Amino acid sequence: MNPNNTSIEASAEKKETIMNKILGAISGSFAPILGVLAGSGLISALLSILTTLGWLSPESGTYAILSAAGHAIFYFFPVFLGITLAIKLGVNGYVGGAIGAALLEPHYTDLVASKAQDVTFLGIPVILASYSSTVFPILIAVSIYSLLDKLLKKVIYKELQMFINPLISLVVIVPLTILIFGPFGTYVGDAIGMVIEFLSSKSGLLTGAVLGAGWTFLTILGLHWAVIPLAIANLANGGDPIIAMAAAAPFAQIGMGIGVFLKTKNTDLKTVTGSGIIPGALAGTTELITYGVLVRYKQTMVIVALAGAIGGAINGAFGIKATAFALPSFLSIPVFFPMGLYIIGVLTALVVAMVLTLIFGYEGKNKAMPSKMVKEFGLGEVKRETILSPLNGEIIPLSKISDPLFSTETVGKGIAIEPTKGEVVSPVDGMVTMLFPTEHAIGITSENGAEILIYVGVDTINLKGQFFTSKVKQWDTVKKGDLLIRFDLEKIKAAGYDTKTPIVITNTNQYLDIDIVPAKDGTIQAKDELMELIPV
Numbered sequence: 228m229n230p231n232n233t234s235i236e237a238s239a240e241k242k243e244t245i246m247n248k249i250l251g252a253i254s255g256s257f258a259p260i261l262g263v264l265a266g267s268g269l270i271s272a273l274l275s276i277l278t279t280l281g282w283l284s285p286e287s288g289t290y291a292i293l294s295a296a297g298h299a300i301f302y303f304f305p306v307f308l309g310i311t312l313a314i315k316l317g318v319n320g321y322v323g324g325a326i327g328a329a330l331l332e333p334h335y336t337d338l339v340a341s342k343a344q345d346v347t348f349l350g351i352p353v354i355l356a357s358y359s360s361t362v363f364p365i366l367i368a369v370s371i372y373s374l375l376d377k378l379l380k381k382v383i384y385k386e387l388q389m390f391i392n393p394l395i396s397l398v399v400i401v402p403l404t405i406l407i408f409g410p411f412g413t414y415v416g417d418a419i420g421m422v423i424e425f426l427s428s429k430s431g432l433l434t435g436a437v438l439g440a441g442w443t444f445l446t447i448l449g450l451h452w453a454v455i456p457l458a459i460a461n462l463a464n465g466g467d468p469i470i471a472m473a474a475a476a477p478f479a480q481i482g483m484g485i486g487v488f489l490k491t492k493n494t495d496l497k498t499v500t501g502s503g504i505i506p507g508a509l510a511g512t513t514e515l516i517t518y519g520v521l522v523r524y525k526q527t528m529v530i531v532a533l534a535g536a537i538g539g540a541i542n543g544a545f546g547i548k549a550t551a552f553a554l555p556s557f558l559s560i561p562v563f564f565p566m567g568l569y570i571i572g573v574l575t576a577l578v579v580a581m582v583l584t585l586i587f588g589y590e591g592k593n594k595a596m597p598s599k600m601v602k603e604f605g606l607g608e609v610k611r612e613t614i615l616s617p618l619n620g621e622i623i624p625l626s627k628i629s630d631p632l633f634s635t636e637t638v639g640k641g642i643a644i645e646p647t648k649g650e651v652v653s654p655v656d657g658m659v660t661m662l663f664p665t666e667h668a669i670g671i672t673s674e675n676g677a678e679i680l681i682y683v684g685v686d687t688i689n690l691k692g693q694f695f696t697s698k699v700k701q702w703d704t705v706k707k708g709d710l711l712i713r714f715d716l717e718k719i720k721a722a723g724y725d726t727k728t729p730i731v732i733t734n735t736n737q738y739l740d741i742d743i744v745p746a747k748d749g750t751i752q753a754k755d756e757l758m759e760l761i762p763v
Contacts, residue, residue: 252370267551268297271551272562274293277290302359304359305358305361308365309323309368312370327369362456379391430543431544431545435543436540440539441476443532474542475539476535482534483520487589489581498736498737503516511554520589534576535576537575542568542572542573555573614655616752616755620646622749623727625729640735641729648716651712666695684726695714696712737762
């Protein structure tokens, strides 16, 4: 083996691991507050509608109070992000919040408001700046705080750490943030915003087309978390074009979902798409469509990419911007400006995706799937059944998974296992209905209608199949205990990946209850009883 090639591969693996950790930290810090961000954005949309219709005056007390409710999360964003990022990095969340709060505390904001030119800290000149609604300064500050806290825990007596560590951390990190991290983070955010603005001004059409086509796939890979902070930083400077251009992607998914719903004769598929269209249209959450249809039928990926590119190009060409953070949906339309042109862009994406799906279909190579499954299993109403454990390991609640799609039960209810052996076995008698090309995840439909997704590790899709070997193919019939996937547990951990494995029921809406069978000492063996599914 060429030693140079070995060095290059090791370097690439290290970079990938670092990037994976960065994205994991960002996703883990934004996930807990994503709901309140979206809800606050919808309040801004509601106020926009009420004032446009003349039903509410911007000078009224009602408007002021509702505006406070909608803007609080954004104004105090450094506080909330300081808390969630610190917790994600394994340090004191309240210290992280205090670091963010120091940037908004009146003693400092009064200095900013006074526009004083000779402010110093211990003789060092201070560059005054407003940090409300900012993202990058607190990301940098809390990341450095986490390193300092870990150092302090090594040198400070354990009995003194409760108050000494926060004392030293605040005294060190707050001044450093105001002197260095804050201005640097602000410049980074401004520079990125300027680059996006430059690209949009040179060819908003091309920029929008690329973002509209690629956003769905960035989301599937988890890479969209790297872009969301940029969008929020842009909002602090008057408006963000990223969300507006990317908005075409979820509308394209909704359009594709409507097309599949109208075209399919498969009752189960109608249920999945129908259940996914409503939250997508009203709340901008399209995960049911993404994982229930898009990943399952590859032909829909082409349709969504093409429709998203067209809608994104329209929004990019017209220079449309979001005025508040909101997940793209019909309810959030008023936060985009110019609103009329935005509607043209996203509805174009929706209609194009729907029409293409109706004309060309969605099935592609999976066309034989429904008939085969109906023939072998007689798909219909789900039945009560017990799901066995597909792994040996420790039982972990889904809430402990860093991927928000699983921790918030967006994909479905279930449980996670920290594996102690690199083998996944079938938890039911059924059929392999989905096998990721990277072989790190598999979907099985049981004879009784349960749709089970087993997703080995967090962000392990980035390994591109390395360390995973599938022992079955899509549409294979399997029995309880059959070996499905073998993976190298130690090498995956050595590459820096979390191996916690969610086991979720993706057709959760068809069950009245999903009971987790208590495990002795919190551990479980493959083929032990794991879940009891009780149908509606």
